[in-house]
Amino acid sequence: MGNNVELESLRRQVRDVTAQIMRNVHQRMELAKQIGEIKNRLGIDVKDEKVEHDISAMVLSLADQIGMDRDFALQLLNVLLSESEEVQAQRRQKRGLKQTHMGIFLKAKKIEALGKKIIHMEVGEPDYAPPASAGNSLANSFKLMQYHYTDTRGTPRLRDALAKKEHVYEDQVIVTPGGRFAVFSAITSLLKAGQELIVIEPAWPAYKECADFVGARTKLLRTTIESNWTPDLKQLEEMVNPCTKMIVLNYPNNPTGKVLNGKAIDRIVSIAKDHDLYLLSDEVYADYAFKNFAGINEYGYDRSIMVSSFSKRYAMTGFRVGYAVAAKKIIAELARVQAVGITSVAEPMQHAALAALAEDPSENVRTIKKRLDFICSKLKEMSLRFVQPDGAMYVYPKLPRGEDIPLVEKLLEKGVAIAPGSGFGDCYWQFVRISACQPEKTLEKGLDVMASVIKEQA
Amino acid sequence: MGNNVELESLRRQVRDVTAQIMRNVHQRMELAKQIGEIKNRLGIDVKDEKVEHDISAMVLSLADQIGMDRDFALQLLNVLLSESEEVQAQRRQKRGLKQTHMGIFLKAKKIEALGKKIIHMEVGEPDYAPPASAGNSLANSFKLMQYHYTDTRGTPRLRDALAKKEHVYEDQVIVTPGGRFAVFSAITSLLKAGQELIVIEPAWPAYKECADFVGARTKLLRTTIESNWTPDLKQLEEMVNPCTKMIVLNYPNNPTGKVLNGKAIDRIVSIAKDHDLYLLSDEVYADYAFKNFAGINEYGYDRSIMVSSFSKRYAMTGFRVGYAVAAKKIIAELARVQAVGITSVAEPMQHAALAALAEDPSENVRTIKKRLDFICSKLKEMSLRFVQPDGAMYVYPKLPRGEDIPLVEKLLEKGVAIAPGSGFGDCYWQFVRISACQPEKTLEKGLDVMASVIKEQA
Numbered sequence: 001m002g003n004n005v006e007l008e009s010l011r012r013q014v015r016d017v018t019a020q021i022m023r024n025v026h027q028r029m030e031l032a033k034q035i036g037e038i039k040n041r042l043g044i045d046v047k048d049e050k051v052e053h054d055i056s057a058m059v060l061s062l063a064d065q066i067g068m069d070r071d072f073a074l075q076l077l078n079v080l081l082s083e084s085e086e087v088q089a090q091r092r093q094k095r096g097l098k099q100t101h102m103g104i105f106l107k108a109k110k111i112e113a114l115g116k117k118i119i120h121m122e123v124g125e126p127d128y129a130p131p132a133s134a135g136n137s138l139a140n141s142f143k144l145m146q147y148h149y150t151d152t153r154g155t156p157r158l159r160d161a162l163a164k165k166e167h168v169y170e171d172q173v174i175v176t177p178g179g180r181f182a183v184f185s186a187i188t189s190l191l192k193a194g195q196e197l198i199v200i201e202p203a204w205p206a207y208k209e210c211a212d213f214v215g216a217r218t219k220l221l222r223t224t225i226e227s228n229w230t231p232d233l234k235q236l237e238e239m240v241n242p243c244t245k246m247i248v249l250n251y252p253n254n255p256t257g258k259v260l261n262g263k264a265i266d267r268i269v270s271i272a273k274d275h276d277l278y279l280l281s282d283e284v285y286a287d288y289a290f291k292n293f294a295g296i297n298e299y300g301y302d303r304s305i306m307v308s309s310f311s312k313r314y315a316m317t318g319f320r321v322g323y324a325v326a327a328k329k330i331i332a333e334l335a336r337v338q339a340v341g342i343t344s345v346a347e348p349m350q351h352a353a354l355a356a357l358a359e360d361p362s363e364n365v366r367t368i369k370k371r372l373d374f375i376c377s378k379l380k381e382m383s384l385r386f387v388q389p390d391g392a393m394y395v396y397p398k399l400p401r402g403e404d405i406p407l408v409e410k411l412l413e414k415g416v417a418i419a420p421g422s423g424f425g426d427c428y429w430q431f432v433r434i435s436a437c438q439p440e441k442t443l444e445k446g447l448d449v450m451a452s453v454i455k456e457q458a
Numbered sequence: 459m460g461n462n463v464e465l466e467s468l469r470r471q472v473r474d475v476t477a478q479i480m481r482n483v484h485q486r487m488e489l490a491k492q493i494g495e496i497k498n499r500l501g502i503d504v505k506d507e508k509v510e511h512d513i514s515a516m517v518l519s520l521a522d523q524i525g526m527d528r529d530f531a532l533q534l535l536n537v538l539l540s541e542s543e544e545v546q547a548q549r550r551q552k553r554g555l556k557q558t559h560m561g562i563f564l565k566a567k568k569i570e571a572l573g574k575k576i577i578h579m580e581v582g583e584p585d586y587a588p589p590a591s592a593g594n595s596l597a598n599s600f601k602l603m604q605y606h607y608t609d610t611r612g613t614p615r616l617r618d619a620l621a622k623k624e625h626v627y628e629d630q631v632i633v634t635p636g637g638r639f640a641v642f643s644a645i646t647s648l649l650k651a652g653q654e655l656i657v658i659e660p661a662w663p664a665y666k667e668c669a670d671f672v673g674a675r676t677k678l679l680r681t682t683i684e685s686n687w688t689p690d691l692k693q694l695e696e697m698v699n700p701c702t703k704m705i706v707l708n709y710p711n712n713p714t715g716k717v718l719n720g721k722a723i724d725r726i727v728s729i730a731k732d733h734d735l736y737l738l739s740d741e742v743y744a745d746y747a748f749k750n751f752a753g754i755n756e757y758g759y760d761r762s763i764m765v766s767s768f769s770k771r772y773a774m775t776g777f778r779v780g781y782a783v784a785a786k787k788i789i790a791e792l793a794r795v796q797a798v799g800i801t802s803v804a805e806p807m808q809h810a811a812l813a814a815l816a817e818d819p820s821e822n823v824r825t826i827k828k829r830l831d832f833i834c835s836k837l838k839e840m841s842l843r844f845v846q847p848d849g850a851m852y853v854y855p856k857l858p859r860g861e862d863i864p865l866v867e868k869l870l871e872k873g874v875a876i877a878p879g880s881g882f883g884d885c886y887w888q889f890v891r892i893s894a895c896q897p898e899k900t901l902e903k904g905l906d907v908m909a910s911v912i913k914e915q916a
Contacts, residue, residue, distance in 0.1 A: 003496050010493050015513060017486045018538065019520055024479045025534060026526040031472050038465050055473060062477055068484040072541055076483060079537055079651075080476065083530055102797065106609060113614065125607055135600030138806060142593030147776035149583055151564060156571065177635055177778075177800045184799045193651065193673065209798045214672070215651065318605035318805035320635075339560065340667045341642045341799065342635050347776035348596060349804050 028080060029087055036088030049219070052081060053241055060242050071192070074243055078194030078217065099405055100205050101419030101433060108417040119438065119446040122417035124254065124393055126315035126437045128364060130356065134316060137355035141348035150344045152335050154323070158354045162323055165357065166297060166306070171328045174335055175353075177345050179284045179309030179322035184210050185337035186305045186324060190246060190278050191216035197246040197280075198239055200231045202255055202396065202424035202431070204282070207248045217243070222427060225398055228387055229258040233267050240271065246278040247271070252285040252293065255396045255424050255433040257372070257389020259293050269299045278330075279304040284322070287313045287361050288368055289391035302327045305334075312393065314356045315364065321345060321353040368393050371436035371443060378447040379434075382454060393436045396421065402457055403429050410453055416446045486538060487545050494546030507677075510539060511699060518700055532701050536652030536675060557863055558663050559877030559891060566875040577896065577904040580875040582712065582851055584773035584895045586822060588814065592774060595813035599806035608802045610793050612781070616812045620781055623815065624755060624764070629786045632793055633811070635803050637742045637767030637780030642668050643795035644763045644782060648704060648736050649674035655704040655738075656697055658689045660713055660854070660882035660889070662740070665706045675701070680885060683856055686845050687716040691725050698729065704736040705729070710743040710751065713854045713882050713891040715830070715847020720752050727757045735761065736788075742767040742780070745819050746826055747849035760785045763792075770851065772814045773822065779803060779811040826851050829894035829901060836905040837892075840912060851894045854879065860915055861887050868911055874904045 039045070056077060063073035105123040112118050141147070153159060154175025163170040176182040183206055191197060193215030199207045200221045208218040221236055223229045236247070247268065252259050260268075272279045281296035283306055296304045309322035324334055338344070375395045379386055386397035399407065404420035411418055421431025436443070497503070514535060521531040563581040570576050599605070611617060612633025621628040634640040641664055649655060651673030657665045658679045666676040679694055681687045694705070705726065710717050718726075730737045739754035741764055754762045767780035782792055796802070833853045837844055844855035857865065862878035869876055879889025894901070 003500055007493060007496050010489050010496070011509065014486060014489050014493070015516060017482050017489065018513060018517065018535070021479055021482045021486065021538070022517060022520055022526065022531060022534070023524060024475050024482065025531075026521075026524050028472060028475045028479065029526070029530075031468050031475065035465060035468050035472070038461050038468070042461055042465075051469060055476060058473060059476065059480055062480055063484075066481060066484050068480065068487070072487075073480060073483075076480070076537060077476070079534060080479070102801075105607070109609060123607070129603070130600075130605055138600050139597045142588075142596050145587070147588055147774060149563070149581070149775050151567060177804070180798075181800050188671070206798065213646070213795075213798060316605060317607050318802075320800065320802070320804040337671075340638075340664065340671060342639050342778065343560075344776075344778070346635070346778040346804050346807050348806065 025080065029083065032084035032087050039088065055081075056241060056243055070242070075192065075194040078215070082215070099408065099420050100423035103423070104408060104412065104417055104419055107412060111412070117415055119416045119442055119449075121434050121438060121443065121446050122419045124312065124435055124437060125317045126312070126364065126368075126393070127439065128315050128367065130314050130316045130319070131359040133355040133359060134314065134319070134352040137352040138348055141351055146347045146351050148347055150347050150350060152339045152344050153331065154345060155347070155350050155354070158350050161354055161357050162325075166325050168297070168325055169328070172325055172331055174324050174331050174338065175345050175350060176322045176324060176334075176338065177320045177342060178311060179282065179307045180206060181338070181342070182307040182322050182324035182334065183207065183280070183282060184213075185334040185341075186278075186280050186307070186330075187211055187216070187246070188214045189333040189337045190330070194243065195245045196241070196243040197248060198236065198244060199248045200250070202421065202428050203248070204250060204254050205423060219244070220425065222425070225385060225387060229253065229256040230260075230264070233264065233271070236268070237271050240275050240277070244275065244277060246280055248280045248282065249296070250282040252289050252389070252391025254285065254392055255394045255419070255421070256387060257392045257394055257396065258387070259289055259291055259390035262292070262294050265294055265296075265299070269296075269301055272303065273301065277303065280307065281305065282307045284309040284312050285392040288365055288393055290369055291390050293391065297325055303330070305330055310353050310356060313361045313364070314359065316353070316356060319349045319352055321349050368436050371440055374440050375434055375436060375443060375447065378444070378451070382451045395434045395436075396431055397434070399430050399432065400454065400458070404432050405429070407453065407457075408432065411450060414449050414453065416449045418446075418450065483538065487541065490542035490545045497546065513539075514699055514701060528700065533650065533652035536701065540673070540675070557866065557878050558881035561881075562866060562870065562875055562877055565870060569870070575873055577874045577900055579893050579896060579901065579904050580877045580891075582770065582893055582895060583775045584770070584822065584826075584851070585897065586773050586825065588772050588774045588777070589817040591813040591817060592772065592777070592810040595810040596806055599809055602809075604805045604809050606805055608805050608808060610797045610802050611789065612803060613805070613808050613812070616808050619812055619815050620783075624783050626755065626783055627786070630783055630789055632782050632789050632796065633803050633808060634780045634782060634792075634796065635778045635800060636769060637740065637765050638664060639796070639800070640765040640780050640782035640792065641665065641738070641740060642671075643792040643799075644736075644738050644765070644788075645669055645674070645704070646672045647791040647795045648788070652701065653703045654699070654701040655706060656694065656702060657706045658708070660879070660886050661706070662708060662712050663881060677702070678883070680883070683843060683845060687711065687714040688718075688722070691722065691729070694726070695729050698733050698735070702733065702735060704738055706738045706740065707754070708740040710747050710847070710849025712743065712850055713852045713877070713879070714845060715850045715852055715854065716845070717747055717749055717751050717848035720750070723752055723754075723757070727754075727759055730761065731759065737762040738765065739763065740765045742770050743850040745771045746823055746851055748827055749848050751849065755783055761788070763788055768811050768814060771819045771822070772817065774811070774814060777807045777810055779807050826894050829898055832898050833892055833894060833901060833905065836902070836909070840909045853892045853894075854889055855892070857888050857890065858912065858916070862890050863887070865911065865915075866890065869908060872907050872911065874907045876904075876908065
């Protein structure tokens with residue numbers, strides 16, 4: 001009976017303190033609203049990294065002092081910060097409509113469905129064929145009864161082959177439906193709401209989208225054409241705070257084609273080590289590196305996750321097969337997400353990927369290199385500013401004037417699809433991305449249309 | 459200048475109130491810990507629906523009173539409640555190891571890889587072949603260059619065909635990598651952290667796993683063998699509270715084989731309408747209904763999401779193709795998740811699915827029905843209690859004594875794989891699930907082994 005009385009009294013206290021919390025949170029939101037109004041008047045951005053950083057530091061030190069769980073304290077703070085931003089952001093969408101390369105691709109597909117021809121320079125989908133061996137595998141897969149659930153991490157044979165290729169053990173490999181799902185499962189399984197990851201911009205939008213999915217926060221390290229798209233590593237180190245859990249690398253880079261030198265990667269790995277950060281290295285363009293490129297696996301860092309894919313290497317985009325390589329413990333986390341989301345990758349696709357793996361992609365690499373050189377020469381004729389790509393399959397020139405979206409839409413009307421630069425980061429609205437996934441003749445036509453539209457705008 | 463001073467002062471107030479919130483939350487956790495200790499002593503469950511309900515009501519009325527956003531107040535409360543449960547649950551995993559049918563399947567696969575034979579009665583993967591037309595499509599897909607990215611929602615032709623089959627418009631359909639991903643994207647896109655969904659147990663574990671993924675809370679409506687697995691709809695209605703956003707239905711049911719009558723579905727739809735709830739109806743076993751079954755699409759409810767799949771209907775598990783049907787606005791939400799996670803379903807698999815769609819699955823249905831009858835007759839011989847399934851491909855008998863996991867593991871040693879009942883809900887540890895996806899001869903062997911092991915235990 002004493003227990004029940006005590007229980008009732010404790011519950012009353014819980015109710016009281018809950019009400020107090022709600023009142024305080026409400027008061028906090030009212031303050032945030034007032035701050036938002038002043039910021040509006042002054043024309044200051046809603047997000048203020050410095051203020052956020054200070055308040056995180058305060059909360060962490062308070063948590064230590066009163067013996068509160070640090071992770072939970074940060075999670076709670078981030079719920080509060082997100083809501084404050086919502087409350088403050090009355091004037092959202094400053095630049096109006098937002099478009100990504102995928103959005104343009106889907107628009108272009110719709111126009112094609114109506115019978116109009118489109119030159120596809122917006123998407124990283126090579127025009128050449130996948131290896132014939134992948135086709136043969138596909139043709140035989142039904143006869144061989146390859147239509148069952150497989151191990152969530154992939155068929156043993158494909159995992160073995162990938163492990164050999166990457167010089168790791170098979171339990172360090174997971175086969176995923178595209179490199180995209182490897183990125184998705186890595187970010188969503190390794191980050192919790194309120195934790196942070198650092199993305200170097202311009203960047204493929206997927207990293208931030210995956211972080212948003214679990215309420216993790218993306219901190220952006222911006223690079224510029226002026227500095228040859230080289231990230232400032234001093235700045236990177238300064239961005240790391242107790243909430244930071246991951247750095248995302250993507251070299252050869254989409255969209256800039258940048259490849260970092262060994263010294264820079266050394267430094268990034270050492271920053272990650274010093275702060276126990278995951279290092280997600282998206283290397284789907286590794287084959288298309290035209291200068292020395294060191295993959296993250298060479299560093300033997302136990303918190304790195306290397307993502308690769310069959311899509312770009314073998315032009316197998318529609319097969320949707322990619323993979324990740326990481327420590328066994330990390331692969332287990334990715335497998336958990338994969339088991340919840342998709343059970344396993346379609347079995348015929350896994351066998352086709354295994355067959356392709358024996359093929360040499362160097363002809364594809366030569367093709368793309370030659371096309372990129374061609375695109376660069378055409379952009380020079382247009383007097384556009386750009387950095388000659390070290391790798392990948394794109395050029396990312398700066399427009400002489402105007403914004404990306406109007407140009408992209410104008411070109412689409414004229415049957416030419418290119419990707420808006422702002423799809424890779426809000427502040428890159430003066431850039432566009434041109435993909436080298438069409439024959440030179442086609443690219444020439446597309447670039448000529450682009451040149452004439454840009455000239456008209458002059 | 460005055461603005462800046464004001465801004466600084468407001469920021470100081472924000473810091474102070476944030477610190478106060480953290481202190482209060484910490485105090486709340488300490489109280490929760492004390493309550494947990496008392497509950498432990500008294501042997502009471504950590505979760506107390508009544509107490510939770512009361513505190514939600516209090517928070518809502520307080521929110522109204524002080525003008526706080528209701529959704530945000532509830533979200534915050536749920537973050538606090540989840541953490542309190544964690545703090546209280548020191549004695550987790552009361553019953554030790556947790557196993558699902560998929561876990562047993564993967565264990566069985568490993569044993570097979572060592573050369574031992576396993577009788578698979580644990581997984582819902584039919585032994586019969588997919589339609590030959592799907593095989594032909596697969597054999598031709600490379601030649602036809604069907605290896606590209608498609609629209610995120612699926613190829614226009616497959617969507618059109620599915621729209622016709624389901625009597626809806628094509629923009630009400632999305633093609634997913636298995637029915638599982640349709641469930642995943644529906645739950646993760648329509649529910650936010652802190653919101654609730656109601657699942658009728660025993661249930662496929664995926665629903666709760668998907669909810670956990672975004673921090674949504676799963677409320678369980680338990681059904682019993684005594685009531686023929688019929689849910690108590692009065693209880694269902696009482697469970698609905700302002701946090702509730704979705705009810706999940708799965709009929710014909712996995713694992714019980716239950717099919718609800720039209721009157722029950724009417725009532726559930728009307729509860730959903732009254733409270734503006736999403737109704738996620740997982741109908742992947744709809745073809746295998748042996749009595750009148752009304753799919754949710756017949757109700758024209760604008761917040762329903764119907765999930766279906768090619769896996770069970772056509773034995774196409776390893777193709778990984780499923781789909782969802784819902785209002786256009788809801789499909790757009792699912793497509794957003796799909797774009798982030800996987801871009802699109804592998805193109806050859808979509809064409810194979812389209813080819814299969816022309817085939818009649820009724821032979822498959824007759825096969826499963828006959829096998830289920832056979833399993834039931836054998837279970838009767840063993841004097842096990844069960845409800846004759848109205849549909850799906852499983853029987854869910856109650857064990858005469860002992861727990862599920864030890865029996866399942868013992869059987870696996872003897873080359874027979876069955877699914878533990880507790881994989882479908884913690885409180886069903888006296889049940890096992892037997893799948894009808896093997897020929898009668900094989901089932902007979904497996905069930906004989908099961909009978910002898912159960913007899914030994916007597």
